[in-house]
Amino acid sequence: MxxxxxxxxxxxxxxxxxxxxxxxxxxxxxxxxxxxxxxxxxxxxxxxxxxxxxxxxxxxxxxxxxxxxxxxxxxxxxxxxxxxxxxxxxxxxxxxxxxxxxxxxxxxxxxxxxxxxxxxxxxxxxxxxxxxxxxxxxxxxxxxTGHPLVHQMAAMVKKGMLGDIRIVDMAYTHGFNAGDDVGAPEAVQWRTDPKRSGPTFVLGDIGTHLYYLSEIVLGDIKVEKLLCDRTAFIPSRAPLEDHATVLMHYDNGARGRLWVSSVDAGNMGSQRYRFVGSKASVAWSDSHPDQLIYQVQGEPERIMHHGMPYLEDESLAADRMGALHTEGLGDSWSNxxxxxxxxxxxxxxxxxxxxxxxxxxxIHAGLEGVRWLENCVKSADQDAAWVDFE
Ligand code: NAD
Incomplete structure (x- = not known):
């Protein structure tokens, strides 16, 4: 603690x-x-x-x-x-x-x-x-990614509590850019300008969070190839995307899907993750960051709370507030x-x-995020072709 x-x-x-x-x-x-x-x-x-x-x-x-x-x-x-x-x-x-x-x-x-x-x-x-x-x-x-329950998921995967990882399902979406950018604040103007944002908009802005968090949870399991389909529902943002879907094949045979969007009108759900293994699954979302849903096939669903002694050491070591008291984004940044x-x-x-x-x-975590973005753009530029992750 x-x-x-x-x-x-x-x-x-x-x-x-x-x-x-x-x-x-x-x-x-x-x-x-x-x-x-x-x-x-x-x-x-x-x-x-x-x-x-x-x-x-x-x-x-x-x-x-x-x-x-x-x-x-x-x-x-x-x-x-x-x-x-x-x-x-x-x-x-x-x-x-x-x-x-x-x-x-x-x-x-x-x-x-x-x-x-x-x-x-x-x-x-x-x-x-x-x-x-x-x-x-x-x-x-x-x-x-400093949140204790992120590290709980990683420890559970490492200990084999989910069995063999088969499915990775992730989303980070909101609707703050559902309208056009006329008169939008500077933070939106630079994000939608390739010269200032870089080769991506939402993939880099929010998708990199999903990708790094999944890297922590999946440990040695790595992306082998991916397919990215991206679009700009607000045409002035092209060639950058305000919405994208990415499919991934991992080197252990697992399949992943991820979507990021800033035109998901009305959604305040932010980040959602689900890791499915051959025996059990875990799901976590930053809108209820204190809770981890642990589902073992054939058993009643469990909700694990941060700070409780039944959690793994890696999670308890990252805890600040103790059970019962909300642990959230500020605590994660502090970690x-x-x-x-x-x-x-x-x-x-x-x-x-x-x-x-x-x-x-x-720096490696930063570099891998950029590598993932480069592969996404490479795939999207070939009309959403599968590309080997390199
Ligand atoms: P912003 O446009 O809201 O703010 C940028 C700030 O930097 C402003 O204060 C601006 O005056 C200042 N600035 C710009 N150029 C400068 C320069 N050359 N020297 C000194 N100051 C300068 O942008 P933002 O939304 O805060 O995003 C900034 C960065 O943070 C981006 O890379 C963005 O992707 C990232 N970001 C990360 C998270 C996260 O959760 N980690 C959240 C939001 C933004």
Whole structure:
């Protein structure tokens, strides 16, 4: 159980690029980071609007002279200080991730970056090599994958409690983009522009969450080939998609299907997962994150609650609130930030043994998300042909 006790040598000096006053995801980062005494927010280039960023930063408690107009200024000033930042989070639109992450790593600063990590596998491999060369960590914020019941599902699959995995069924859908984009906020404008969003819209925006979570649960079971059908119900979004269906074949023979949509009018269900084995199934959704539905063939359905002693150690180790009390998105983000802090701390101490067995959303997780997107686009571009996953 996590209780806020500090588990690393000293708090990390933390900065942010993006995540300003009007940004959608910035507060989730701060909710995640500023909880366990592992990070102190000391610097930021929070906003494209420098004055607004400075005003916002000082109201977060950052010294005015460490609220910078640009990430380049942040790097130049912070690397010149004895107490400069150890790690910076990148919470900006997709097209900026690569250049900002690269500049931070080149300056010797650990990075926590938003998903989808980059536009291409080639870029991701370049950053992976750079981080290795510099001895630095790159973490990726797949928001809900710190939840204890996600790790319960993974432990159950690993222990064989479901039998052989046969079916993977996932969806992440909402209807916030059911109408057109005329007058839509900036966060919608850049998401539907290939130059700023990258090769995908909803596949990268929400599909990568499904894919990474399923990777955690499935462990060694990997996608062998896939078929992706995507479309833009609002034509101005083409060639990007506001809706997509992906079928997957796994290397153990399992079959997967996934759909993502931002035109699922009226749906507030968000993320839903079902993993079906030869003996039993588990189902979990972030609209009822405290509950895991466990169905054994021929037996009454069970609802497992987070924090209960009957859960596996991996799940209880990630619990914060204890049973009866809601454990949700903010708690999950805190776990992700804690696990990344522990990785950075171990890297600073040269503790390779710890790093070898420590699980957190790392550069590999980010890279695999980009690889999955590249394969989806490759299939969709061939009119939804099956493609070998490469
Ligand atoms: P947004 O448009 O709402 O906010 C972007 C913020 O970054 C704004 O404050 C903007 O001023 C600032 N910004 C933009 N360019 C900048 C630059 N060069 N330097 C400094 N600041 C800059 O976007 P958003 O919805 O918050 O998304 C940001 C990223 O987070 C995207 O990659 C998105 O995919 C990701 N995201 C992830 C999750 C998650 O659950 N992990 C949720 C939402 C968004």
């Amino acid at each position: 996590i209780n806020g006790e500090r588990t690393i040598a000293r708090p990390l000096r933390w900065g942010m690029v993006g995540g300003g006053r009007t940004g959608q995801v910035g507060y989730k980062h701060r909710t995640g980071a500023l909880r366990d005494g592992t990070y102190q927010l000391v610097a930021g280039a929070f906003d494209l609007d420098a004055d607004r960023g400075r005003d916002f930063g000082t109201k977060l408690g950052v010294a005015e002279d460490r609220c910078y107009a640009t990430y380049q200024e942040l790097i130049a000033a912070e690397t010149g200080r004895a107490d400069g930042v150890d790690v910076v989070s990148v919470a900006t639109p997709n097209f900026t991730h690569f250049e900002i992450t690269k500049a931070l790593l080149e300056a010797g600063i650990h990075v926590i970056c938003e998903k989808p990590l980059f536009f291409t596998v080639k870029e991701s491999e370049e950053i992976k090599a750079l981080a290795e060369e510099k001895g630095l960590i790159v973490g990726v914020t797949y928001g809900f 992700i930030y804690l696990w990344i802090a522990q990785a950075i701390d171990a890297k600073m101490r040269g503790d390779d043994a710890f790093l070898a067995s420590h699980h957190y959303p790392d």
